Amino acid sequence: MDVPAARRGADDIAVALIGVACGLGARDSGCGDGPAALRAFGLHRRLADAGIGLLKDRTLAVAGLAGADAVADICRLVARLTADAVAANARFAVVGGDHSCAAGSWAGAADALAARGPLGLIWVDAHMDSHTPETTPSGTLHGMPVAALLGCGGAALTGIARRVPALDPAHLCLVGVRSFEPEEPALLDSLGVRVFRMEDIRRLGLAAVIREASAIALDGTAGAGISIDLDAIDPGAAPGVGSPVPGGLDAGELVDAMARIGRDPRFIGCEIAEYNPALDDGCRTAEIAVRLLEAFLGGPLSAARR
Numbered sequence: 001m002d003v004p005a006a007r008r009g010a011d012d013i014a015v016a017l018i019g020v021a022c023g024l025g026a027r028d029s030g031c032g033d034g035p036a037a038l039r040a041f042g043l044h045r046r047l048a049d050a051g052i053g054l055l056k057d058r059t060l061a062v063a064g065l066a067g068a069d070a071v072a073d074i075c076r077l078v079a080r081l082t083a084d085a086v087a088a089n090a091r092f093a094v095v096g097g098d099h100s101c102a103a104g105s106w107a108g109a110a111d112a113l114a115a116r117g118p119l120g121l122i123w124v125d126a127h128m129d130s131h132t133p134e135t136t137p138s139g140t141l142h143g144m145p146v147a148a149l150l151g152c153g154g155a156a157l158t159g160i161a162r163r164v165p166a167l168d169p170a171h172l173c174l175v176g177v178r179s180f181e182p183e184e185p186a187l188l189d190s191l192g193v194r195v196f197r198m199e200d201i202r203r204l205g206l207a208a209v210i211r212e213a214s215a216i217a218l219d220g221t222a223g224a225g226i227s228i229d230l231d232a233i234d235p236g237a238a239p240g241v242g243s244p245v246p247g248g249l250d251a252g253e254l255v256d257a258m259a260r261i262g263r264d265p266r267f268i269g270c271e272i273a274e275y276n277p278a279l280d281d282g283c284r285t286a287e288i289a290v291r292l293l294e295a296f297l298g299g300p301l302s303a304a305r306r
Helices: 029-041 043-049 067-087 099-113 145-149 183-191 198-204 206-218 251-262 284-297 299-305
Strands: 013-021 052-061 091-096 119-124 172-177 194-197 223-229 267-273
Touching: 013 029, 013 043, 013 067, 029 043, 029 052, 029 091, 029 284, 043 052, 043 284, 052 067, 067 091, 067 099, 067 267, 091 099, 091 284, 099 119, 099 145, 099 223, 099 267, 119 206, 145 172, 172 198, 172 206, 194 198, 194 206, 198 206, 206 223, 206 251, 223 251, 251 267, 251 284, 267 284
Parallel strands: 013 052, 013 091, 091 267, 119 172, 119 223, 172 194, 223 267
Antiparallel strands: none
16 A cells, blocks of 8 residues: 655755565465554654655555565566665665565666666565575575575576666675575585674674675665664574574664664665564564664664764
């Protein structure tokens, strides 16, 4: 649905908020309720209070559909909306939904930037999401978007972008990884993708890792984005995810990192995926998701007001 844009003041930032109410790519489809749950939790009020106006507010949903073709259809719609936002020089925020939506989010952004240069991307996730239909043990599409953006895998997801691959592996960096199958690092290593596992973050600190990841995403690109699967955060703090993995990122440190990234206008968009309200405890994960969005989208505004 489309929602009228909020009234904006002269100092406000205009963003395109894109909800993806789809959990078809996950084992537990409850993450499809994430956008509505975050709206009910007060996401829109919190953004308005931070001076963040909505150029567009649209939530995409699937009804009576299933399978890879349905996921591909919604990814194409997401791609169209992110491309429109980039063409309008507006930042975007995609709110999932399962992480397969990223195959659309960043394909659209890459298409819109193509005339100016490539897109860079920081992927924050407990998992590598780098399976193809030939390697996946589960068959779930939310384990494939990184591979798809790199041009590997089935046409349902790789064919979203006008130019394949949507991403150059030299401009992609994974952060927070701690759960994967052998085929995934084999693919990423063969392509030269930089991966920071949790042991790297414990050794170097998240702030230093994000600085290096940002350099990778921004070097030689026309713009960059950040895509966060909430399971990257330690499940003790963020239990509302379908694929929790112990030993994850500190939520506060990630919010701080998002604020730093948000202050850099070269970052054109963000994505928060895999919030499953049925698995949350006292809305703790919802609060983190909203804080991450506030931090990124309010970044330039916050910096200007200091």
